[in-house]
Amino acid sequence: MTIQETYKTRAKELLSSGRVKMVVGYKAGSTPDRRRPHFIRTPEEADRLILDSACIANLSGYLITEGLLSDEKSVGIFLKPDGVRSLNILAAESQLNIEQIVVLGFDVNNNEITALKGEKAEDFSTLIESLKEHVPQTPGNPLLERIEAMNAKERFAFWEAEFSRCIKCYACRQACPMCYCRRCIVDCNQPQWVNTSSHTLGNFEWNIVRAFHLSGRCVGCGNCDRACPVNIPLRLINAKMAHEVLGAFDHFAGMSQTQEPVLASFKKDDSETFIL
Amino acid sequence: MNELFEPEIVAFVCTYCTYAGADLAGTSRLKYAPNVRIIRLPCTGRISPMFILKALQKGADGVLVSGCHPGDCHFTHGNYHARRRWMVFRALLEFMGIPSERVKFSWISAAEGGKFADLMNSVTEDIRKLGPFDQYKELIRETETPATF
Numbered sequence: 502m503t504i505q506e507t508y509k510t511r512a513k514e515l516l517s518s519g520r521v522k523m524v525v526g527y528k529a530g531s532t533p534d535r536r537r538p539h540f541i542r543t544p545e546e547a548d549r550l551i552l553d554s555a556c557i558a559n560l561s562g563y564l565i566t567e568g569l570l571s572d573e574k575s576v577g578i579f580l581k582p583d584g585v586r587s588l589n590i591l592a593a594e595s596q597l598n599i600e601q602i603v604v605l606g607f608d609v610n611n612n613e614i615t616a617l618k619g620e621k622a623e624d625f626s627t628l629i630e631s632l633k634e635h636v637p638q639t640p641g642n643p644l645l646e647r648i649e650a651m652n653a654k655e656r657f658a659f660w661e662a663e664f665s666r667c668i669k670c671y672a673c674r675q676a677c678p679m680c681y682c683r684r685c686i687v688d689c690n691q692p693q694w695v696n697t698s699s700h701t702l703g704n705f706e707w708n709i710v711r712a713f714h715l716s717g718r719c720v721g722c723g724n725c726d727r728a729c730p731v732n733i734p735l736r737l738i739n740a741k742m743a744h745e746v747l748g749a750f751d752h753f754a755g756m757s758q759t760q761e762p763v764l765a766s767f768k769k770d771d772s773e774t775f776i777l
Numbered sequence: 778m779n780e781l782f783e784p785e786i787v788a789f790v791c792t793y794c795t796y797a798g799a800d801l802a803g804t805s806r807l808k809y810a811p812n813v814r815i816i817r818l819p820c821t822g823r824i825s826p827m828f829i830l831k832a833l834q835k836g837a838d839g840v841l842v843s844g845c846h847p848g849d850c851h852f853t854h855g856n857y858h859a860r861r862r863w864m865v866f867r868a869l870l871e872f873m874g875i876p877s878e879r880v881k882f883s884w885i886s887a888a889e890g891g892k893f894a895d896l897m898n899s900v901t902e903d904i905r906k907l908g909p910f911d912q913y914k915e916l917i918r919e920t921e922t923p924a925t926f
Contacts, residue, residue, distance in 0.1 A: 648872070657874025657912045686827065694827045696834075702916035706830050709873055713826055716865045738872065745868040750861070764865065767857035769847065775867060776860070777883035777896060 504616050505552040508579070508605055513544040515577050521603050524577040525563050527556040538563060552579065554612040559722035561587040562678030565596050577603040582617070582632060585625045586720040586755025587678045590762075592622070596681060599758050626757060633753040636744075645737055660705065666731040667704035669697065673711065673735055676728035679718045686710060708738070716742040717763030720755050784838040784904040786813045788897075789824045791856075794845035794886045801890030809894040810901035813841065820844065822855025826866045829880060833913055839879045839904040841896075846884040856884075878907055 502510075512524045528539035528549045536556050540563075541547050561584045563569075564576065580588060585604060592599035599622050606617030606625060619625050639646075648656060671687070674680040687695045687707055695710060696703025719739035726736040746752045749772060752763040790796045796817045802809060818824055821844030832840045842863065850856045863882050871877050881900055885893050 651874075653871075653874050653876040654912065655874070656872070660873050661912070661916070692831075694831060696920060698920070700916070700920045702834065702913075702920050705873070705916065706834065709830065709869060710827065713866055713869055716869065738869075741872050742865065742869060746865060749864055749868075764862055765858075767854065767861050769857065771857070771860055772864065773847070773860055775864070775877070775882060777881060 504607065504614055505550070507616065508552050508607070509547055509550050511605060512541060512547045512550060512577065515603060516541065516547065517544045520575060521577040522572075522574040523569075524550075524579075524605070525560050526550045526579045526605070527552060527558075527560075552607060552614065554609050554614050556607075556614075557581070557609060557723070558727070559584045559587060559678055559720075559724050561591065562676070562681075562724070564588070564602065565591060565678075565681050570597055570601050573598075573601065575601045575603055577605055579605045579607065581608055581722075582606075582625065582628055583720045583722040583755075584678075585622055586629060587722065588622050589629075589755040589758050589760065590679065590718055590720070591681075592758035593755075593760050594762060622758060629753075629756055633747075633756065636747060636753070642737065642740070644734060645741060648737075660708075661701060663733050664704040664708055665701045667699060667708065667733060668731060669699045669704065669707065670730060672728040672730060673725035676724040677715070678722070678724070679715055680711075686714075708733070708735070712738045712742055715739050717746040717750070717752050718754050719743055782905055782908060784812050784901060784909070785836065786839040786841060786900060786904060787832040787837045788813045788815045788841040788843060789828055789832075790815055790817055790842075790885075791821045791823075791844035791851075792817050792819055793851040794849060794884075795843040795893065797887035798885040798889045798893040801887065802894045803890075805890050807890060807894040809897040812901045812904075813897050820850065820852050820855035821859035822850075822852065824859060826862065829866070833875070833879075833910070834917065836914065836917060838907075838910050839881070839900065841881050841883065841900055843883045843885050843896075846886055849886060875913070876907070878903060879910060 515521045524541040526539045527536040528551055530537040534555050536551060538560055539550060560578055591597050603620050604622055606619055608615050608617055695706045721740055723736050729735055746763055750763055799815060824842055829840050844856050847856060867877055870880055883896055
């Protein structure tokens with residue numbers, strides 16, 4: 502039986518036994534290489550489920566849809582390891598009760614899909630620990646290395662060119678499982694922190710603010726990258742910040758449901774070499 | 778262009794330590810550079826990175842953030858939280874091409890009037906050497922010009 506068939510059966514079992522009220526998975530998208538989220542409420546609907554190497558979107562953001570979990574019933578969801586990490590963060594930030602989530606874990610590597618054992622988020626903790634241990638010393642991204650070799654002026658010019666294309670559609674915010682604020686700081690107009698017109702200045706500020714809010718929370722799922730209609734390398738900024746946070750505070754986002762958020766905790770001996 | 782460039786610097790300070798330090802500098806009749814505009818806040822933990830961006834947005838050439846030494850916070854740990862936040866924010870600004878020389882952080886206690894005056898002088902001098910933040914001001918100018926279709 503293929504992995505897709507195994508999981509289809511599993512989803513049907515979960516639904517018909519009444520263990521979960523819904524399974525969030527993938528179905529065919531608008532083009533052959535795209536998948537769209539599939540919200541399955543009956544075993545029959547599970548027939549349209551697809552699970553293959555094109556299923557790369559992180560679905561965990563749908564779990565905090567208003568009212569979805571408020572009836573205290575369980576929901577099943579297809580998640581890759583990065584999805585499990587963001588699920589952990591949402592639980593650590595008290596956005597959901599992780600007991601209500603049944604994880605159908607899988608992973609995609611080099612276009613190969615593999616099944617992951619476990620159904621609670623904590624079942625994946627050894628996997629996530631090994632992910633943390635295998636983080637490379639340098640991110641090894643050619644574009645990142647190019648930016649890091651630049652001086653401040655060149656770097657500013659590089660990002661200015663990137664952000665000048667931004668149309669402030671906020672697709673990055675919409676696609677991100679971590680962007681759940683009821684009232685985002687850019688929507689706040691008293692005071693107006695960020696210019697809302699799509700001038701480069703406002704775009705610059707918006708992207709700085711978003712990157713800051715995701716520091717130590719981003720799991721690098723790439724939803725923002727894929728959602729950006731003008732292809733700004735958003736994931737690169739977040740990856741850089743994740744690297745920074747790991748180096749400075751040994752913080753790897755989404756290790757467990759009890760992990761303290763990095764910017765809401767501190768150590769008395771945190772480094773302060775930059776403070777005069 | 779022989780005229781000396783006078784930078785505009787915004788200082789976000791906490792009321793219990795650095796503001797009191799500034800007060801001490803004043804009552805001690807210490808003279809320091811008049812380029813710094815002080816904004817007083819209850820605690821460094823109250824200083825959001827948005828404040829720094831807002832100062833730059835309004836045309837500041839440099840920003841200084843200052844508060845109580847670790848362990849001295851009136852609210853016991855506001856400055857510890859702030860320290861982490863700054864550490865991350867500084868790395869981000871650096872990556873975005875906003876030079877870290879323009880955004881400085883310091884601890885100044887209520888007894889350090891002398892340190893306050895010296896720091897204001899040295900920060901002003903440093904930023905004067907860097908010159909106006911032209912790249913950012915170019916972006917600000919764009920928002921002020923009428924739209925063309």
